[in-house]
Amino acid sequence: MxxxxxxxxxxxxxxxxxxxxxxxxxxxxxxDPANVFPGATPGVSPTQGATPSPATPAPDGSPGAGKTAAPTPTPTPTPIPEDVLVTMSDAEFMKGRVNILVLGVDKSVEREASGSFRTDTMILVTINFKTLDVDMISIPRDSYVKLYGKDGLLIDPIDPFNKVNAAFSLGGGLKHGGYQSAMNTVSAVFGGIPVNYYVSFDMNAVKLIVDAMGGIDYEVDIEVDMNGRALHPGLQHLDGQAVLDYCRQRKGSSDVARADRQQRILMAVFSQMKSTGQIANLPKIYEAVQDSIVTDLSFEQICSLSLIALRMESSQLGRHMVAGAFKSVYKRDCWLIDNEKLGGLIFDVFGGKVALDPALDGEAILAAVALNREAVQIKLYNAALVYNEAKDFMSANRKAVKPATYDALSKNRALLATAIRRECGAYLDLYFALVNGLLDQAYAEAGLARVPPAFLPEDGLATPPPDTAGVLGGIDEQNEEGAVSPEGIG
Known part of the structure; x- marks a missing residue:
């Protein structure tokens, strides 16, 4: 040779x-799936649970912009400083677990440009490597909770509460820590249980996955009417678009009902993939749809999850909902969490007790709202007076003042409206003073003499007149997120 x-x-x-x-x-x-999940190291305390650094995202950080980084991420601790969020009664009950936050984003051209998507689907998926039990816990997007940033601190210490789906956008969005903020916020809701990884997908991924499976057989339980496409109750074969329409339907039902439908669809997808053997093809399916997914899971970890899915029984996949009730909070429909039931759910799923933040309980929130409303009545009345004065002045004198003054007055009037809606005393004081001062400046620029409204003194002696409701009724309605200030009003 x-x-x-x-x-x-x-x-x-x-x-x-x-x-x-x-x-x-x-x-x-x-x-051995535990080998590729550093967060599942035996003995990791929930108070010091490893959470990954923000993922190596697609080039612009958005679902659909690139592939998952191949290297396994190195976990780093993400401290949440408040004791109530880290105090655990049993440091061992998390042993051998990985918790993954699944986020479904409402993607549009406008939101993609701003990098501020809504996380309309939020599911905490917890995997027990030893027992192969997997549980899905849906967090209603309207849950009224404290929002935490990527650093583990409150996004807005002055006015910390907001809907849970605002954590992503107010916490930095796609490029500046929104995923970590959502993870920290959900961790706080669950009493400090660490959230180790995230998977974010836009709705197109659902359609692609179901189509890749060849569709699913499903018992549709509601009438669906979406952009001219209709589904009627009954057993039928659904393609990806039909599944997407079914999951997104809100008319005639609530967000909680929609979350329940999403869970049932996921169960149906899992069962069909198990019965056909397609569960072993999850890595290939992931590669086919990864342009619609952003995650900090490595490809090896995704393969490990497919092995767990392959080995587990369908009966080991549990589905749950964070219990609560819809109530009106500061003119917004919010889901108020029942801490007692949540504690029971955590015990059933994780096998241990946690110290939940008592301020997040629905009854505590309603009591705090009532006390706060009584305390800020005069502030609300005065703020509404100056808001309406600014509105009338701006409508009649736009060309008479400098553009910079007009823009500043417009911005701060919107922020004052948000403070009024949220009935936040500190921000009422701040934006009342700013708008009042800008009005003095604007009147001077327009060459007009200002006669301020009859503001009430905050000496504890004055009482708002009976027409307070009428004055407040003149405030412009804000959108769901409200006006967002640099200080974090949402």
Whole structure:
């Protein structure tokens, strides 16, 4: 044999051995799923649970912009400083678990440009590697909770409460820590249980996955009418678009009912993939739809999850909802969490007790709202007077004042409206003073003499007149997120 040919054969044989060795190492790692999830290290305390650094995202950080980074992420601790969020009664009950926050984003061209998507679907998925039990816990997007930033601190210490789906946008959005903020906020709701990873997908991913499966057979339980497409109750074969319409339907039902439908669809998808053996193809399906997904899970970890899904029984997939009730809070329909029931759910799923933040309980929130409303009545009345004065002045004198003054008055009037809606005393004081001062400046620029409204003194002696409701009724309605200030009003 010629020397050159012999060298070539040796090189080829070496390459085959190295490739086989690499495949073997890869299989050994993923065949024991706990090996590729640093967050599942035995003995990790929930108070010091490892959470990953913000993912290596697609180039612009949005679902649909690129692929998951191949290297396994290195977890770093994300402290939540408040004791109530980290105090746990049993540091061992998280042993052998990984908790993943699944976020479904409402993607549009406008929201993609701003990097501020709504996380309309929020599901905490917890995997027990030892028992192969997997539980899905839906968090209604309207849940009224404290919002935490990527650093584990309150986004707005002055006015910390907002709807849970605002954590992503107010916490930095796609490029500045929104995912970590959502993870920290959900962790706080669950008494400090660490949320180790996230998976974010836009709605197009649902359609692509179901179509890749060839559709699913499903018992539709409601009438669905979406952009001219209709579904009627009954057992039928659904393609990806039909599944998407079913999951998004809100008319005639509530957000909680929609979350329940989403869980049932996921159960149906899982059961069908199990019965057809497609569950083993999850890595391939992921590769096919990864342009619609952003996650800090490595490909190896996704493969490990597919192995868990392959080995577990369908009966080991549990689904739950954070219990509560819809109530009106500061003119917004919010889901108020029942801490007692949530504590019971956590005990059932995780096998231990946690110290939940008592301020997040629905009854405590309603009591705090009532006390606050009584305390800020005069502030609300005065703020409404100056708001309406600014509105009338701006309508009649736009060209008479400097553009910078007009813009500042417009911005701060909107922020004052948000403070009025949220009945936040500190921000009422702040934006009342700013709008009042800007009105003095605007009147001077317009060459007009200002006669301020009859503001009430905050000496504890004055009482707002009976027409207070009428004055407040003149405030412009804000959108769901409200006006957002640099200080974090939402």
């Amino acid at each position: 010629k020397k050159g040919l012999k060298i070539a054969l040796i090189c080829l044989a070496s390459a085959i051995v190295l490739a086989a060795g690499g495949i073997l190492v890869f299989y050994l790692r993923v065949s």
